[in-house]
Amino acid sequence: MKKLINKVEDVIVEQMQGMAAAHPNLKINLEPKYIVRNEATKKGKVVIISGGGSGHEPMHGGFVGEGMLDAACPGEVFTSPTPDQMYECAKAVENGGGVLFLVKNYTGDVMNFEMAAEMLNSEGIETQNILIDDDVAVKDSLYTAGRRGVGTTVIMEKIVGAAAEAGYNLEECAKLARKVNSRGRSMGMALTSCTVPAAGKPNFEIDEDEIEIGVGIHGEPGRKRIAHTSADEITAILTNAILEDEDYTRDLNEWDIESSGWKKTSLTSESFKSGDKMIAMVNSLGSTPVSELYAVYRKLDEICTEKKISLVRNLVGAYITALDMQGCSVTLVRADEEILKFWDSPVNTPGLRWGK
Amino acid sequence: MKTINISQLIKWLEKAALVMQENKDYLTKLDSDIGDADHGFNMERGFNKVREKLDELSNSKDIASLFKNTGMTLISSIGGASGPLYGTLFLQASMVLKDKTELNLIDLKNCLENGVNGVKLRGKASVGDKTMIDVLDPAIQSLSDSLNANLSINEALENLVKVAEKGMTSTTDLIAKKGRASYLGERSIGHQDAGATSSYLIFKSLKEAIN
Numbered sequence: 001m002k003k004l005i006n007k008v009e010d011v012i013v014e015q016m017q018g019m020a021a022a023h024p025n026l027k028i029n030l031e032p033k034y035i036v037r038n039e040a041t042k043k044g045k046v047v048i049i050s051g052g053g054s055g056h057e058p059m060h061g062g063f064v065g066e067g068m069l070d071a072a073c074p075g076e077v078f079t080s081p082t083p084d085q086m087y088e089c090a091k092a093v094e095n096g097g098g099v100l101f102l103v104k105n106y107t108g109d110v111m112n113f114e115m116a117a118e119m120l121n122s123e124g125i126e127t128q129n130i131l132i133d134d135d136v137a138v139k140d141s142l143y144t145a146g147r148r149g150v151g152t153t154v155i156m157e158k159i160v161g162a163a164a165e166a167g168y169n170l171e172e173c174a175k176l177a178r179k180v181n182s183r184g185r186s187m188g189m190a191l192t193s194c195t196v197p198a199a200g201k202p203n204f205e206i207d208e209d210e211i212e213i214g215v216g217i218h219g220e221p222g223r224k225r226i227a228h229t230s231a232d233e234i235t236a237i238l239t240n241a242i243l244e245d246e247d248y249t250r251d252l253n254e255w256d257i258e259s260s261g262w263k264k265t266s267l268t269s270e271s272f273k274s275g276d277k278m279i280a281m282v283n284s285l286g287s288t289p290v291s292e293l294y295a296v297y298r299k300l301d302e303i304c305t306e307k308k309i310s311l312v313r314n315l316v317g318a319y320i321t322a323l324d325m326q327g328c329s330v331t332l333v334r335a336d337e338e339i340l341k342f343w344d345s346p347v348n349t350p351g352l353r354w355g356k
Numbered sequence: 357m358k359t360i361n362i363s364q365l366i367k368w369l370e371k372a373a374l375v376m377q378e379n380k381d382y383l384t385k386l387d388s389d390i391g392d393a394d395h396g397f398n399m400e401r402g403f404n405k406v407r408e409k410l411d412e413l414s415n416s417k418d419i420a421s422l423f424k425n426t427g428m429t430l431i432s433s434i435g436g437a438s439g440p441l442y443g444t445l446f447l448q449a450s451m452v453l454k455d456k457t458e459l460n461l462i463d464l465k466n467c468l469e470n471g472v473n474g475v476k477l478r479g480k481a482s483v484g485d486k487t488m489i490d491v492l493d494p495a496i497q498s499l500s501d502s503l504n505a506n507l508s509i510n511e512a513l514e515n516l517v518k519v520a521e522k523g524m525t526s527t528t529d530l531i532a533k534k535g536r537a538s539y540l541g542e543r544s545i546g547h548q549d550a551g552a553t554s555s556y557l558i559f560k561s562l563k564e565a566i567n
Contacts, residue, residue, distance in 0.1 A: 075435050079394050084432040107535045111440035144538035199393050218392050220539045
């Protein structure tokens with residue numbers, strides 16, 4: 001393993017210290033670990049908090065700042081943060097508007113954020129959990145833990161963060177977040193594996209001439225392993241999987257204020273159609289250079305144009321990564337007026353910045 | 357022996373921490389086959405935190421507070437899915453142990469049952485999903501059987517470890533339906549579940565600490 005690290009056990013702390021040194025708009029807390037904005041939360045504003053295992057930077061810590069997240073809780077590499085972390089973090093930034101946790105669908109994240117929400121709600125701090133599960137590589141939700149939360153997370157953090165800034169209340173933010181999740185679809189692929197510093201060796205084996213189609217952001221296996229092929233063919237596989245994905249319905253566990261407990265609700269993602277307007281993201285999983293991402297975007301745009309789907313906004317770069325994995329993911333979020341309004345609102349974070 | 361006292365439970369937690377350390381690489385290897393290769397590190401970190409607190413824990417006024425404190429420590433230090441699950445196991449077990457300073461076989465069975473029910477609610481897994489429930493659930497039945505047969509604690513734990521081992525090895529042939537391994541579908545067959553293995557190790561540590 002060749003990495004820029006000092007001691008394996010200091011990787012997360014030193015990254016946080018570096019972020020604080022580089023970005024005076026951010027403040028870090030190390031016991032427990034969280035990243036917040038330097039400026040205190042405006043009275044009554046909903047706080048938007050996300051978190052998850054580290055190794056996906058810039059997500060989530062790099063998206064803390066005006067117009068996006070209020071705070072982020074980093075876990076160990078690829079390991080969910082803990083409820084006490086989320087609880088302390090929420091208490092540090094909450095200012096009367098309630099807490100919205102944006103949670104990627106991984107068993108550990110879901111359970112830890114649920115415990116944190118239980119603790120906060122039991123203290124009278126209104127807290128709601130929104131799940132992101134947009135990875136179309138997982139077809140079956142009955143015999144698996146469901147679709148994983150991937151690229152749509154970035155888009156949701158931007159849009160819901162802007163809405164909270166504009167004065168949406170907790171229920172309105174939650175509703176918008178659900179809408180973004182129901183309109184987002186992603187699929188990724190890996191050219192190589194990734195190496196968790198503490199493990200010291202690649203997470204999975206993959207031959208020089210093989211690629212994994214449908215990989216997750218921790219190297220979870222996807223739909224299939226195939227022989228390596230051209231950028232155009234790979235882009236077509238990812239794009240078609242997204243565009244051909246049928247209606248998808250899942251059960252969600254959300255907090256019910258009246259019964260002060262969890263309640264099952266259901267959410268359906270309708271399949272994409274010609275005429276749809278999309279926010280598109282072509283994302284590097286860590287080690288794939290931007291030059292290759294643009295080759296993917298070129299083909300993505302070509303396929304979508306052919307199907308009369310327009311890419312009205314885009315992100316091309318490394319936004320949700322899997323350490324040093326080579327590979328990319330494609331995300332499409334079907335936009336409407338509300339979504340585009342908040343997408344275009346100003347944002348000022350280390351990872352995303354425009355409009356000001 | 358008819359009961360287990362607080363100092364024996366402290367010995368158990370110390371033993372469990374040692375066992376997690378010894379099996380760190382093994383658990384991580386199992387987890388890297390079909391999961392995300394962190395189970396050994398996480399369990400070692402969690403139980404090591406418990407070990408650092410043993411002085412304080414040995415002054416617990418009852419077993420309820422010992423288990424509650426242990427559960428909170430595990431939750432705040434393990435992370436991942438194992439943190440909430442093992443934390444919930446101890447927290448829910450503590451709920452039925454108020455004012456107890458010793459556990460007889462009935463207490464042991466009751467607290468395990470309450471703990472395992474908590475784990476099932478949190479993780480939504482059932483027997484056969486290739487998870488720690490494949491070890492934890494039959495363990496309750498084993499204690500019930502030992503109670504009915506009027507066995508001593510030592511005999512009951514002897515049987516429990518055998519049942520736990522069987523549950524652990526049974527996961528090898530199962531298809532994972534929960535957690536990250538579930539994405540492998542049939543490719544998860546042939547691999548023993550890491551969480552079931554750590555659960556077995558915890559029971560084995562209990563038996564060894566008390567003998």
